Amino acid sequence: MIVEIIIATILGLFTGSFLNVVIYRLPLSICTDATIDLINPKRSFCPVCKQKLSALELVPIFSYLAQKGKCKHCGTTISWQYLIIEAMTALISALIVFMFGITTESGFYLLLAWLLIPLFVIDLKEQLLPDVLTLSLMWIGFIYQMQFGDLQNGVIGAMVGYLLLWSLYWFFKIMRKKEAIGYGDFKLLAALGAWIGWQAIPQLLLGASVLGLIFFVVSRTKKDQAFAFGPFLIIGFLFVKLFTLSSLL
Ligand SMILES: [Zn+2]
Secondary structure (H helix, E strand, O other): OHHHHHHHHHHHHHHHHHHHHHHHHHHHHHHOOOOOOOOOOOOOEOOOOOOEOOOHHHOHHHHHHHHOOEOOOOOOEOOHHHHHHHHHHHHHHHHHHHHHOOOHHHHHHHHHHHHHHHHHHHHHHHOOOOHHHHHHHHHHHHHHHHHHOOHHHHHHHHHHHHHHHHHHHHHHHHHOOOOOOOHHHHHHHHHHHHHHOHHHHHHHHHHHHHHHHHHHHHOOOOOOOOOOOHHHHHHHHHHHHHHHHHHHO
């Protein structure tokens, strides 16, 4: 068991390092810079001096220990975000293997976590939910349902998730002439619906809306200021998923 968890932690560290690349590069490749994508340039670089990183520097935990959180070439402080994402990915991966062992089921949950982490952070930072992540999440959700749930449930979940937010979008657009939610949110809820089935969507949306509302009030977001809804959908999903899992145990 200990060995399995150590393997999961190491795997999580490397995946977390890759997720940092996804989080940094995917929005750039979509919005601004056509020369950057997930595989080009091959090596990660310092965002400030563009100096390519050595193999050891690629893993933020090592570079933090060795270089005290600064770029070796230009001395720019490396954002804590890289370290947090890497550590979180390792922790969550270890937790999944601790709960489900090395099984097909934990394989699905690892993929789920590794897609939700970049979606959460990219939406929070850029208010963007890239299709490549939401759609992958949906297809993997269908395969998961085939194995461990009910495919029909998942397909209806995806449809209900998409159509609910789609109708809400048009309602606001026609009635208030405002775009309250984005197309990315429809696809995200479709993907999450695929994973939990249509019956759980009301709870998910209720949780997400309550959290979103609390955040809206506490953070004093201005009325017309856009804020990302994706992270709230993801937290709502986790509540529902963890609740169903714990009631099964
Ligand atoms: Zn630098």
